[in-house]
Amino acid sequence: MTFTVVTLWLSGMLLGGIGSFVLAWALFADRFRGEHGRRRCRRCWYEMAGVAGLQCPECGHTGRDERQLHTSRRHWRQAAAGSLVLLLGVGCGWYATGSVIGWRSVAPLGVIVRLSPIIGREASLRAIAQGFGPTNQVATPIEAASEWLLVGAEELAVSVLHDKKSSLDEIIAARDVLQWMRTRVKDPFAVLAAFSSIPPSHPAFQVIGDESHRQVAYLTKLDENLLWLMMRSVALEPEHVGAQLIQDGLKPENAPLAVDLVLWKPVPGVTWPELARATPDAIAVFLRRCRERYFSGDDEMKHRVTRIVFPNGRFVPPGNADFEAMARHQIAEMMQGEIFEKWNGETLITLQLAGALSQMAPEVARLLDIDAVRPRIEGIFRLGVAPKQMTPQVVSEALVEAICIGSDAARLAALRIADRRGDCDQAMLAEAAIAAVPFVRDSITLDALCRRVFDLSADGGALLGVEPRIDPDHEYQLEDALVRNLAAPGQIGSVSARWLGMMPRPSDPAVEALRAAAQNATNSTSLRNAARDALLHIRDRANPSIDPLTPLELAAPK
Numbered sequence: 001m002t003f004t005v006v007t008l009w010l011s012g013m014l015l016g017g018i019g020s021f022v023l024a025w026a027l028f029a030d031r032f033r034g035e036h037g038r039r040r041c042r043r044c045w046y047e048m049a050g051v052a053g054l055q056c057p058e059c060g061h062t063g064r065d066e067r068q069l070h071t072s073r074r075h076w077r078q079a080a081a082g083s084l085v086l087l088l089g090v091g092c093g094w095y096a097t098g099s100v101i102g103w104r105s106v107a108p109l110g111v112i113v114r115l116s117p118i119i120g121r122e123a124s125l126r127a128i129a130q131g132f133g134p135t136n137q138v139a140t141p142i143e144a145a146s147e148w149l150l151v152g153a154e155e156l157a158v159s160v161l162h163d164k165k166s167s168l169d170e171i172i173a174a175r176d177v178l179q180w181m182r183t184r185v186k187d188p189f190a191v192l193a194a195f196s197s198i199p200p201s202h203p204a205f206q207v208i209g210d211e212s213h214r215q216v217a218y219l220t221k222l223d224e225n226l227l228w229l230m231m232r233s234v235a236l237e238p239e240h241v242g243a244q245l246i247q248d249g250l251k252p253e254n255a256p257l258a259v260d261l262v263l264w265k266p267v268p269g270v271t272w273p274e275l276a277r278a279t280p281d282a283i284a285v286f287l288r289r290c291r292e293r294y295f296s297g298d299d300e301m302k303h304r305v306t307r308i309v310f311p312n313g314r315f316v317p318p319g320n321a322d323f324e325a326m327a328r329h330q331i332a333e334m335m336q337g338e339i340f341e342k343w344n345g346e347t348l349i350t351l352q353l354a355g356a357l358s359q360m361a362p363e364v365a366r367l368l369d370i371d372a373v374r375p376r377i378e379g380i381f382r383l384g385v386a387p388k389q390m391t392p393q394v395v396s397e398a399l400v401e402a403i404c405i406g407s408d409a410a411r412l413a414a415l416r417i418a419d420r421r422g423d424c425d426q427a428m429l430a431e432a433a434i435a436a437v438p439f440v441r442d443s444i445t446l447d448a449l450c451r452r453v454f455d456l457s458a459d460g461g462a463l464l465g466v467e468p469r470i471d472p473d474h475e476y477q478l479e480d481a482l483v484r485n486l487a488a489p490g491q492i493g494s495v496s497a498r499w500l501g502m503m504p505r506p507s508d509p510a511v512e513a514l515r516a517a518a519q520n521a522t523n524s525t526s527l528r529n530a531a532r533d534a535l536l537h538i539r540d541r542a543n544p545s546i547d548p549l550t551p552l553e554l555a556a557p558k
């Protein structure tokens with residue numbers, strides 16, 4: 001019992017005593033003095049015992065009748081004052097009792113909630129929610145609560161949540177009340193809006209939730225059960241509730257909520273095998289919500305969405321527009337050299353998503369240009385994790401894209417993939433390789449492109465004696481491109497000369513160009529050597545009987 005309560009108690013008794021006394025005196029003083037019933041003037045209370053008639057000789061007032069002259073004298077103003085003091089005393093006593101033994105015991109809850117300005121908002125709310133929560137078991141059954149109580153309780157709780165000056169305890173009490181009455185909330189939207197109105201600077205913000213409240217405000221259209229989940233998530237850890245929704249078997253109507261809840265905090269990549277049981281509808285809704293959150297959020301939110309999608313990529317159907325929109329955004333970012341390193345490689349472009357990515361294989365192949373991502377992209381195409389979707393045709397088209405418009409490193413990677421898979425469209429790749437020859441600046445890439453045109457394996461063993469094969473349709477296109485390359489700087493000229501020497505039926509202009517390259521003293525030694533070797537190859541192939549040690553005749557052919 002606190003000092004305040006004792007003081008209130010004593011004041012209550014004192015005020016009660018004083019009030020009762022004043023009231024009693026005001027009403028019954030006449031009677032106590034024995035003057036009750038005497039014949040007196042009604043206005044000035046002059047003794048009229050010896051006066052005949054109804055008129056007062058003192059003030060001239062004329063009474064209505066004989067009975068009126070016998071009225072008891074009562075002091076109404078004093079009586080009112082006394083009543084007030086008495087009430088005050090009773091109030092003090094009531095308040096002291098309420099604070100000691102609990103408000104629930106001294107008034108109906110519907111009254112308590114409306115007396116919140118006097119007894120305090122927290123105390124009012126606590127009286128209602130008393131017993132609600134994990135520790136206490138004596139909550140009022142929600143079914144037993146009157147409408148009148150619930151209306152007042154909701155109003156008070158919402159006003160507490162909205163009030164920027166509310167204390168942490170008040171807000172928690174308001175939350176508990178709303179949680180208790182969750183199935184009978186009148187205006188769920190107002191409740192959620194109230195939760196959302198807590199400013200981030202308020203200590204309750206950490207306890208009650210964050211920005212995500214706003215995002216889930218749409219939930220109010222959903223059923224009571226979901227609303228309850230929402231309320232519960234405010235108190236518990238939302239991401240766990242979200243994961244539970246997924247593990248219970250994702251349903252289309254739950255999917256947006258599940259996404260919102262698991263996005264509550266950054267979660268480490270979680271795999272939900274239960275998604276295998278989800279219907280295509282539910283997966284579609286799930287991904288749609290992911291996309292909404294992805295594009296309405298900052299980088300942090302994008303990363304969170306990515307971290308719930310990419311470990312679960314097996315369940316993303318190929319050609320899903322929502323998934324592709326997010327993946328496309330990440331491809332664009334990665335083309336600028338962003339995201340990938342920032343997120344430590346956690347992007348939607350991963351091995352797990354090979355199937356989901358199949359429809360956008362050419363776009364993914366463009367990433368072979370980017371050093372940081374190249375190994376991963378190579379992995380996607382080489383392993384062909386989902387062969388049903390990643391058909392040879394799809395992969396070939398993607399590789400053609402990389403060979404034609406990619407960087408030299410991308411071309412090389414694309415050729416490595418083609419060698420590794422062995423199921424690509426050879427003609428398509430050869431044509432792409434020829435088209436790329438004039439643009440290559442790296443001699444190793446040029447070598448690999450030529451080998452691809454000659455349909456040789458990447459290990460280069462074919463150069464050691466196997467007769468190279470080349471499609472006659474490709475022969476002159478390649479020769480033409482290589483002749484032009486003889487003038488290119490660096491090793492490009494030498495490599496071009498060497499491959500010209502491999503041509504089964506070199507044309508006269510090609511032989512002439514090699515001759516000129518070998519004879520031109522301003523050319524590099526390496527180019528001149530390569531041109532000479534090519535000419536020797538051509539000569540020896542044309543005349544199998546010639547002694548290989550015969551010096552090369554550099555004069556123009558007859």
Ligand SMILES: [Zn+2]
Binds near residue numbers: 041043045046056060
């Ligand atoms: Zn009188």
